[in-house]
Amino acid sequence: MVTIDDQPWFVARDICEALELGWDKSNNVYAPSRLVKPLHDDEKASKQIATSGQKVILVSESGLYKLIMRSDKPQAKAFQDWVTKEVLPSIRKTGSFVTGHPSLVENLYPF
Secondary structure, three states: OEEEOOEEEEEHHHHHHHHOOOEEOOOOEEOHHHHHOOOOHHHEEEEEOOOOOOEEEEEEHHHHHHHHHHOOOHHHHHHHHHHHHHHHHHHHHHOOOOOOOOOHHHHHOOO
């Protein structure tokens, strides 16, 4: 994860690997470029990372959530269920959601 303008951005390849999405069978690697294509322009970026000097594809926090919703991995399914069965209904009913688990995403995907 990197921070840009005080917002978290995630390395798309790491997300692909953690969620088991975007496997390129012909090259035996995770290939995030096709996977992030449907994301809005403000949810993805190509940046050069100072430590490696390589350009990587990054996704915003909302882009991360969209990718989690596409995964069939059990941990992703648990997150999907939590969002769709608890968070969204609570927001619809009360206008807000408060949880005792502030780092749920980090617990599910500590990359």
